[in-house]
Amino acid sequence: MRILVVEDERKTSDYLKKGLSENGYVIDVAHHGEDGLHLAMTETYDAMILDIQLPGRDGWSILQSLRRAGRQVPVLILTASDKVDERVRGLDCGADDYLVKPFAFSELLARVRSILRRGPARQPETIVILDLELDLPRHRASRAGERLDLTPKEFALLSLLARRRGEVLSRTLISELVWEMHFDSDTNVVDVAVRRLRSKVDDPFPQKLIRTVRGVGYVLDAS
Ligand code: CA
Secondary structure, X not given: OEEEEEOOOHHHHHHHHHHHHHOOOEEEEEOOXXXXXXXXXXXXXXXXXXXXXXXXXXXXXXXXXXXXXXXXXXXXXXXXXXXXXXXHHHHHOOOOEEEEOOOOHHXXXXXXXXXXXXXXXXXXXXXXXXXXXXXXXXXXXXXXXXXXXXXXXXXXXXXXXXXXXXXXXXXXXXXXXXXXXXXXXXOHHHHHHHHHHHHHHOOXXXXXXXXXXXXXXXXXXXX
């Protein structure tokens, strides 16, 4: 397995290279944004670890260029910021996962293994689940061909559930990813929003898609 590490801080990149090599991965390192993009475009990697703040070209721009070029390599973002909007931005840009610095090496290794397992499945432009259709770039949703009138937050919530269909998402995770709230905040907001979303997405239709998993959270699936 070959992994490209794009990280300008030598200490971090040396540490990553040493640790990952010891775990059997073959590592290339780029310390400059342009070099990183060039390598990612011209070589074949099984995964990429991408720092955001880089000289030359930042991680966002590298990620966008890769995805626009149809490069599907799984990408783990390293960010110094644990701001929720940064994380959402990363996932929206086509990152597969993110890790906030400083991190434990064991955590990084677990994330790398996980994105390698998932492979290069890219986020689609549209998601279709039964008669529910989401047009992600246009932020539009319809069911049975009828356009759903959703607020931006409702769309964000629905697309999060749809992207991770079949996976039970906790209120905490939902509130972090859709609202800028952390776990000790009032997750009742999530329940209220899901209720409103259901009134538009599920109530008018015989087959319900959003399910409550008692004590855990919510899941969207066609079951
Ligand atoms: Ca950096």
